[in-house]
Amino acid sequence: MSSRDYLGEFEHIVILALLRLAGRAYGVTVRQEIEARTGREVSIGAIYATLDRLETKGYLKSQFGEPTPERGGRSKRFFHVTAKGVSAVNRTHRAVQSMTQGLDLIGSHS
């Protein structure tokens, strides 16, 4: 465990997108998945910046695939989560869960 042990808010979302996209995760699909699921709009630049950071930390790995026979289309960079990345997700989840334990939320707060 290095200096910052918990995933940032957006890092968390991005890494979850990778997990659910499994073998077909690359910039564009990651963005789509996040937008489709959460309704949150994010720039493609934001996606890549985060992917790069996560890879640097060893939570992801990536490799370029073969270009697909579509109009245009340079080759995609596919990402997958490492075991270390999965640990980070779990750690982050546990932290929130421990703080949420026994709270009802949706409360009546002024």
Place this chain on the structure above:
Amino acid sequence: MSSRDYLGEFEHIVILALLRLAGRAYGVTVRQEIEARTGREVSIGAIYATLDRLETKGYLKSQFGEPTPERGGRSKRFFHVTAKGVSAVNRTHRAVQSMTQGLDLIGSHS
């Protein structure tokens, strides 16, 4: 909803601490609650900086209480979460949940 709609990772933890501490949340107890629950050590400065930001965004409010009759017992600044703050927590939770839906985690990833 303004520019950044989701709580940052630490903001999230801090606001959850306030919710569970209810009427007795102030700098010191917030810090204790987080450390006790998550095992995560945070400086008191980090706590206040985050509380101040959350208050600026309207997610919290604070007021000073009466000084307590202890040695050094100066008055505490008590914090409570606003309705807007509760909404932010829920929004953040929903985002993660929508991304987690149907994932097993604890997976076998390389």
Place this chain on the structure above:
DNA sequence: CAATTTATTCTATATTGTATAGCTAATGTC
């Protein structure tokens, strides 16, 4: 090879995360 398309990289800036040091207001002691 120019135009078009899909995808990635670069760059720049705002917001968050985090620690340390310093300041204030209480109480206790002589």
Place this chain on the structure above:
DNA sequence: GACATTAGCTATACAATATAGAATAAATTG
């Protein structure tokens, strides 16, 4: 009441994360 001691809060600074937009690259087609 001057001064030490204590609990709690503020100020400041800097590193890391979030985010957008423009620029660049690599394919495909006529």
